Amino acid sequence: MTDAVVIDAASTDDTADLSVLEAEAFPLDPWSAALIEQALAAPTTSVLVARRGEELAGYAVVSVVGEDADLQRIAVPARWRRQGLASRLLAEVDAHVVQTGGRRLLLEVREDNAAARAFYAGHGFVDLGRRVRYYRDGTAALVLSRAVTMG
16 A cells, blocks of 8 residues: 555544445445434444545444444445455454443344455454344345454
8 A cells, every 4th residue: 555544533524435435335225424424423333434645445333332342334445455454444443342341343244245254254253143134125134243352
């Protein structure tokens, strides 16, 4: 990567860029700008953005309540995938979860998303359950989980 990647908290100024990446990353069920703004304002939810120069290079949305954290979204634009950005975002999510008292990270992933399932398996996530017809198009979701630790 030629430009250094910086990961920090998103602001409402990022809503338009986040909406564009949402549509690319989740074409069957993207969050609207209003949902993104709700996430930015929610007291238990954090939106982390990766920037490469001035450009959005990825983001993650995590909600922490007690010991459980829910990774609601993680995405990187197609042109920057397979460069470690999602792994770096996930590491920042882990750090945030630990700092806020979380011990377990949960997520739902489309059962038919082999690439995402492989990514999560490679980061230590295990199957916890299955939600039938979870997504708008009727696809099931797999619920994945793993303990969160620093280092």
